[in-house]
Every structure is written in structure tokens, then in C-alpha cells.
Amino acid sequence: DGGITQSPKYLFRKEGQNVTLSCEQNLNHDAMYWYRQDPGQGLRLIYYSQIVNDFQKGDIAEGYSVSREKKESFPLTVTSAQKNPTAFYLCASSARRGQGQPQHFGDGTRLSIL
Amino acid sequence: QKEVEQNSGPLSVPEGAIASLNCTYSDRGSQSFFWYRQYSGKSPELIMFIYSNGDKEDGRFTAQLNKASQYVSLLIRDSQPSDSATYLCAATFFSGGYNKLIFGAGTRLAVHP
Numbered sequence: 001d002g003g004i005t006q007s008p009k010y011l012f013r014k015e016g017q018n019v020t021l022s023c024e025q026n027l028n029h030d031a032m033y034w035y036r037q038d039p040g041q042g043l044r045l046i047y048y049s050q051i052v053n054d055f056q057k058g059d060i061a062e063g064y065s066v067s068r069e070k071k072e073s074f075p076l077t078v079t080s081a082q083k084n085p086t087a088f089y090l091c092a093s094s095a096r097r098g099q100g101q102p103q104h105f106g107d108g109t110r111l112s113i114l
Numbered sequence: 115q116k117e118v119e120q121n122s123g124p125l126s127v128p129e130g131a132i133a134s135l136n137c138t139y140s141d142r143g144s145q146s147f148f149w150y151r152q153y154s155g156k157s158p159e160l161i162m163f164i165y166s167n168g169d170k171e172d173g174r175f176t177a178q179l180n181k182a183s184q185y186v187s188l189l190i191r192d193s194q195p196s197d198s199a200t201y202l203c204a205a206t207f208f209s210g211g212y213n214k215l216i217f218g219a220g221t222r223l224a225v226h227p
Contacts, residue, residue, distance in 0.1 A: 035217075040122070042202065042217035043158070050212060058214075090157055100146030100165070100206045100213050105157040 006106035023091035032074035120218035137203030
């Protein structure tokens with residue numbers, strides 16, 4: 001089954017701790033994205049990547065880091081510098097870069113502070 | 115600041131009625147527009163996309179685009195209780211050599227029996 005897999009579904013972070021959210025896709029999509037969603041708000045772009053070994057900051061990149069070593073994988077690290085990490089994190093992918101193609105989402109990871 | 119605006123709702127409609135969801139966008143250069151449905155606690159699911167002025171129909175859903183007015187709408191005919199969800203409108207804008215999506219905050223739709 002083709003799709004986007006995010007793990008874990010729920011994650012708890014202790015103060016001062018870095019945590020990594022996994023995102024894997026088997027859709028052969030070039031572009032991948034990370035969004036954050038807070039209650040009652042739209043999705044805000046954290047980072048995006050159009051090709052392997054290249055990624056760009058989105059609107060709210062501070063306190064986050066990413067890597068894109070493989071086409072299929074785009075992990076997001078929430079660092080201790082992100083002071084308000086509690087949110088619903090969504091990974092998405094799309095077929096072609098820069099073409100306005102639809103983005104498809106994984107099931108998301110809910111991150112909370114312990 | 116590029117923006118997509120939606121009425122937060124809730125929009126309440128009776129079962130079987132037409133639900134009309136509206137969205138405006140600020141970037142006149144936006145070319146592609148998307149409607150996502152998001153059930154409570156779940157991730158967004160793409161239901162429609164539209165690139166050209168006019169109407170696009172898919173089953174009970176019709177997307178309408180008016181680029182001159184910078185306005186996108188989604189009509190849901192024969193609304194069902196299972197359509198109750200938050201509907202997110204998104205528009206592309208070009209920045210730094212890439213097309214990116216800007217999402218509205220969503221309109222909550224409640225279909226009552």
C-alpha cells in the first residue's frame with residue numbers, strides 16, 4: 001500500500017530534550033514537507049525539501065531541524081530550543097517540485113511536554 | 115504576508131441540504147487551490163483541487179474558482195452527517211524558487227439529521 005507513514009503517533013518530551021519525528025513515504029514523491037497545527041489554527045510550514053540533500057526553512061523553522069538523506073525519508077527533530085513544542089505535527093509529500101501538485105498527508109504525530 | 119481567509123464557523127446545515135464553504139486568498143499570483151477535509155483528531159484528506167476559473171465537479175463536491183475576485187468555494191450537495199468536519203482551503207504561492215501552500219484556519223461544518 002502506497003502512503004506516508006509517521007511515527008510515533010504520540011510523543012512526550014522532557015524539558016531540555018531533543019526528540020525526532022519520523023516520516024517515510026513510498027509514493028516516489030520528490031517533495032516532502034513538515035507542518036505544525038495548533039488547536040483552531042491552520043497548518044504552518046516548518047521545513048520543506050524538494051530533492052535529496054536539500055531543504056528549505058518554512059515560516060516557523062526556529063527550534064526545529066531536518067535532514068533529507070534519502071528520497072523516502074524526511075525526519076524532523078524538535079530541539080530543546082523550541083519552547084512551545086506541544087502541537088500536532090504533520091508530514092506531507094507531493095509528486096513534483098514547484099508544480100502546484102496536491103500534497104498528501106501522513107496520520108500525524110501528537111507531541112506533548114511532560 | 116500571504117494569507118488564506120476562511121470563516122471559522124461552525125456552519126450548520128440540515129442533512130440533505132447544500133453546504134457552501136468559502137475562502138479568499140491574498141496572493142493574486144496563486145495558481146492552484148485545494149480543499150482538504152479534516153476530521154477531529156485526524157490528518158487532512160485531499161478532496162478537491164482546482165486550477166482554472168469556473169467549476170469543477172466530483173461526485174457531491176463542486177469547487178468554484180474566481181481568480182478576478184480571489185475567491186474559492188466548495189459546495190457539498192446532499193450533505194450527510196459524515197460530512198461533519200473541518201474543511202481547509204489552501205492556495206499555492208511562489209517564493210524562493212518554489213511553490214508553497216498556504217492554508218486557511220478552516221471552516222467547521224456540522225450536518226445535523
